[in-house]
Amino acid sequence: MAKKKKDKNLNKDVQTEGGDKPLPDFAVRLNGVSFSYAENEPYALKNVSLEIKRGEFVAVLGHNGSGKSTLARLICGLLTADKGSVEVWGYNPADKSGLGKVREHAGVVFQNPDNQMVASIVEDDIAFGPENLGVPREEIGERISWALNAVGMEKYRNSTPARLSGGQKQRIAVAGVLAIKPDVLVLDESTAMLDPKGRREVTEVAARLNREEGMTVILITHFMDEALLADRAVVMNRGEIVLEGAPEEIFAKGDELETFNLSLPEIGGICSLLKAAGISVKDCLHPEELALEIKKQSEIYGFKPRSSGDITVSTENNCKNEWDIDVENLTYTYSPKSPFATKALKGINLHISEGEFFGIIGHTGSGKSTLVQHLNALIKLPGARKRYKKPKVKKGRQPLPESKITIGNYDLSDKKCNWQSLRAHVGMVFQYPEYQLFAETVEDDVAFGLKNFNKQLTKEEISQAVKESLTAVGLDYDDVHDKSPFDLSGGQKRRVAIAGVIVTKPKILVLDEPAAGLDPLGKREIMKLLHGLHGDWCKTVIIVSHDMDEIAENCTRACVVSDGEIFDCATPEKLFDRADELFALGLDVPTTQKILIEMSGLGLNLKCKLTSQGFASAVIDALKGGENA
Numbered sequence: 001m002a003k004k005k006k007d008k009n010l011n012k013d014v015q016t017e018g019g020d021k022p023l024p025d026f027a028v029r030l031n032g033v034s035f036s037y038a039e040n041e042p043y044a045l046k047n048v049s050l051e052i053k054r055g056e057f058v059a060v061l062g063h064n065g066s067g068k069s070t071l072a073r074l075i076c077g078l079l080t081a082d083k084g085s086v087e088v089w090g091y092n093p094a095d096k097s098g099l100g101k102v103r104e105h106a107g108v109v110f111q112n113p114d115n116q117m118v119a120s121i122v123e124d125d126i127a128f129g130p131e132n133l134g135v136p137r138e139e140i141g142e143r144i145s146w147a148l149n150a151v152g153m154e155k156y157r158n159s160t161p162a163r164l165s166g167g168q169k170q171r172i173a174v175a176g177v178l179a180i181k182p183d184v185l186v187l188d189e190s191t192a193m194l195d196p197k198g199r200r201e202v203t204e205v206a207a208r209l210n211r212e213e214g215m216t217v218i219l220i221t222h223f224m225d226e227a228l229l230a231d232r233a234v235v236m237n238r239g240e241i242v243l244e245g246a247p248e249e250i251f252a253k254g255d256e257l258e259t260f261n262l263s264l265p266e267i268g269g270i271c272s273l274l275k276a277a278g279i280s281v282k283d284c285l286h287p288e289e290l291a292l293e294i295k296k297q298s299e300i301y302g303f304k305p306r307s308s309g310d311i312t313v314s315t316e317n318n319c320k321n322e323w324d325i326d327v328e329n330l331t332y333t334y335s336p337k338s339p340f341a342t343k344a345l346k347g348i349n350l351h352i353s354e355g356e357f358f359g360i361i362g363h364t365g366s367g368k369s370t371l372v373q374h375l376n377a378l379i380k381l382p383g384a385r386k387r388y389k390k391p392k393v394k395k396g397r398q399p400l401p402e403s404k405i406t407i408g409n410y411d412l413s414d415k416k417c418n419w420q421s422l423r424a425h426v427g428m429v430f431q432y433p434e435y436q437l438f439a440e441t442v443e444d445d446v447a448f449g450l451k452n453f454n455k456q457l458t459k460e461e462i463s464q465a466v467k468e469s470l471t472a473v474g475l476d477y478d479d480v481h482d483k484s485p486f487d488l489s490g491g492q493k494r495r496v497a498i499a500g501v502i503v504t505k506p507k508i509l510v511l512d513e514p515a516a517g518l519d520p521l522g523k524r525e526i527m528k529l530l531h532g533l534h535g536d537w538c539k540t541v542i543i544v545s546h547d548m549d550e551i552a553e554n555c556t557r558a559c560v561v562s563d564g565e566i567f568d569c570a571t572p573e574k575l576f577d578r579a580d581e582l583f584a585l586g587l588d589v590p591t592t593q594k595i596l597i598e599m600s601g602l603g604l605n606l607k608c609k610l611t612s613q614g615f616a617s618a619v620i621d622a623l624k625g626g627e628n629a
Contacts, residue, residue, distance in 0.1 A: 028087070030085070034047055059227035060219065060220045062519070063521065066238060072186045076088075089183055108188060150175065173190070183216060235262065263521065271290065287591065323507050326351050326407075350566060356540055356542075362561035372544055375428070381403050383402065407422070425508065429497050429514060433494045434486075442483055466481070473529060507538065514543055
């Protein structure tokens with residue numbers, strides 16, 4: 001049994017074994033580690049050496065497939081190195097006796113929470129780890145309460161995980177690992193599916209545990225702003241460590257990061273645009289810093305923003321188009337007439353015009369995914385279900401308005417609706433790509449929908465269409481077509497899932513968190529792909545996203561869903577101008593809007609498009625009178 005004593009140098013407890021022999025000062029050490037998932041395949045990690053000190057907060061960055069998740073699994077003993085050695089808290093996870101000790105000291109939260117759900121009730125799921133470690137029953141109850149409060153999920157203690165949203169499940173997964181109170185906490189893209197408030201809560205909990213309790217934190221992330229919380233950042237590329245240092249030092253190497261499929265935080269990109277136009281601002285990583293830099297430049301140049309009138313033009317119009325979407329009085333309850341009844345939608349009314357690039361945002365559990373699943377009848381309206389009978393109206397009460405959805409000429413409340421034809425025209429990419437991958441090979445998976453919707457196509461035509469679809473999403477056909485989709489990285493699975501939908505060339509494309517879990521370059525490529533499809537043959541694109549910068553950069557309009565209702569629907573500029581109300585809903589605003597808020601506090605008022613380029617152009621114009629805008 002390990003004992004604890006105080007180390008004056010570290011100012012925290014140091015684990016000692018019998019005989020009071022202190023363990024090493026490092027929490028994790030990898031020495032020349034290489035690992036391959038199969039014989040005759042390239043190494044996922046190649047001769048990696050890394051030491052993480054006890055109590056250190058390290059961010060691990062890298063493109064999809066760079067080896068970050070493999071590193072996490074090796075640290076927690078879920079994989080065993082082919083070459084080299086791994087030590088965690090002084091124990092070797094490759095040894096049978098050491099593996100149990102490693103799992104006492106190290107906990108990992110994965111990107112997909114379903115991979116680590118083990119119980120049918122939330123509190124039982126969180127209790128699983130502490131029970132296996134022999135924690136006394138009274139303390140387990142305290143740990144459950146503490147962990148749920150830490151991630152803002154205390155009211156779901158007696159819920160069943162199967163009925164929670166993806167983001168809510170992720171918080172429960174984080175709480176389940178926190179409950180074992182590990183010495184080393186590994187977060188493997190564990191905030192990718194969370195709303196802004198959830199992301200802040202999880203990262204703040206990790207930072208606080210690191211700061212106050214000396215917990216070692218390894219944060220694997222694609223969010224550049226999250227990396228700023230760390231003491232040190234490690235950049236991986238193709239299975240190797242290519243950069244190490246303080247986050248600020250890493251982000252100062254903007255051009256070099258690009259070569260590793262990474263990018264600067266949004267503010268860093270804006271600074272580069274301003275400097276390219278001759279505005280001498282320092283490199284900044286926070287909105288308040290850039291606002292102060294612009295204030296300094298205003299004292300040199302003056303600040304005269306031009307009135308640009310209505311800075312955005314909405315594509316919504318009152319004319320009836322062929323592929324308009326109309327949602328009227330949409331309500332939906334999960335598990336009605338049961339103890340687990342949850343009203344997910346409470347009378348949604350929404351119009352999306354043909355031609356829009358439309359965004360849907362909302363906090364975790366707000367009803368976003370439930371809403372979009374109605375659009376291709378994955379969830380059918382009551383009137384379209386077999387054996388449906390209208391509920392009887394009690395005497396003296398008014399009947400509830402009926403839910404109705406029309407998409408083009410399709411009436412989704414009509415049970416005679418041609419569902420196969422509808423689904424051929426309304427493509428859906430789910431929140432977790434693993435849920436729609438099933439075939440033995442990538443080619444078979446991508447071809448599945450095409451074969452079902454176009455039975456007259458020849459084998460050669462199908463193969464050519466699959467090749468074009470995979471190429472369109474940035475995958476090499478020759479490299480992946482005969483692989484199992486389950487052997488691909490998370491980002492590659494996302495691309496295959498999108499390829500399997502766009503291969504049928506739907507008129508309306510609905511994507512639930514299309515860029516979540518992708519590296520910065522991957523996000524840009526996916527959005528570029530969607531805009532290309534939108535300009536070519538796809539009439540309307542609808543994206544559900546927690547990334548406010550993504551909404552501001554890409555969408556013509558967006559709606560906010562809150563607790564099953566539409567809070568607002570407007571252009572990004574009008575929508576995000578309600579910053580305080582959005583913060584209160586657990587949401588966020590784009591980086592550009594945050595800078596505008598800080599500038600307003602300094603007396604610099606500016607109206608502009610909320611894209612990085614739009615913001616930079618407006619600032620340059622206000623400072624230099626348009627000469628470089």
